Amino acid sequence: MSEPRFHVLLGPDGAGKSSVMRRLAKTLPGWRLVSTDSAFVAPEHALIPRLRRDLHDQLLPGLGTAYSVDFLASVLQTAVVHLRDQVRDRDPRVPVLMDSYYYKILAKCRLAGVRDSRMYSWWRSFPQPSGVVFLDVSPRAAWHRRGDGTRLNALEFDGEDGDWADFERYQTNLRKLLLEEVRDVPVTMLREQPDADRAAEAVRAVLEVPSA
Template sequence: MDRQLVVLLGPDYAGKSSVMAELSAALPGWQTLSTDSERVGAEHQLIARLRRNVVEDVLPELGKAYSAEFLASLLQTAVVHLRDQVERADPGTPLLVDSYYYKILAKCRLAGLKDHPLYGWWRAFPRPSAVIYLDVSPESAWRRSDGGRRLNSLEHYGESPEWFAFENYQTDLRKLMLEEIRGLPVTTIGEQPDAAGTADAVREVLAA
């Protein structure tokens, strides 16, 4: 792919959303792509609604009213939306994409779908030119989650958001994401004191 396509990746509560907001204003020459509600255009509000439906309706009933396959089918709408945005963007404009398909694929695997035909399709999407991985310790992520009170069931193991269930899940999530991006140019940014500091560190990497 003859364009600059950089993926911003990280575990839960790494601060990607806040960093994307900072960078959207600080990098006027770049286009930032995300499925966060505040970053989805008016013409794509279905994506934001589906994301809310997953959290509010599907996750509480996962394994009961809804299967892991059904969850993956809904999550792939976000993956395909980002792919569409990448392919429709001006070829001369560098892109910074939030997570791309990597985090969703890892979470689907942790939900029980160890392998699925969708994965092969996602892996055939336009290849990033680089990945910037925002690292954060499970301890810091736990604090940012308000001691587990803000967690959904795709951020921890088991039914209850306990510390060890969260720590084990985040450790496995990190391992799977890094496994998925193996072979790509990856720059890891260590934990920063705030979103502004992380955004500055990302800008340095992009300018290098």
């Protein structure tokens, strides 16, 4: 039996993937969109967005004090396995576009200092997409989209201050690791788009879906 076929939308922080996914949800008839964002999670999987909220509201503020990076990886793995399950159990007749898959979580775990190579090897053994659409963005544009640094979380910058230099360094390294993780998968690079509507149209073109 062949592996399920699906596409992944990937990009650094601030690339606009969530906004693009919400727009595509209205303009990709016949496609299934998969994400850990609550807008795309079925009611029977309500635990997933709840864990995501708890991670941002409770775990990340205590990272390095109340919680270790290994604990962080353990919580993030729930999202990784959930996304894997959505690929494994899907209807093969329905095309899927997935937000980030395990690639971004793995890259962020590496940047956080998680060294569990066995966990990474397991994630990398999951079904691979037929293509990745990489929505690129410059660190400067991403910084502005994050309110000039006022809306950052601890997994979006290096160091402790979260200033521009910390953000730029982290995002540069994140982009490098993301591209490293998908080096064996067909990748279509989309240059930075001026707004989410045009980014969504660019993604539609890659997926060869006519405009509505």
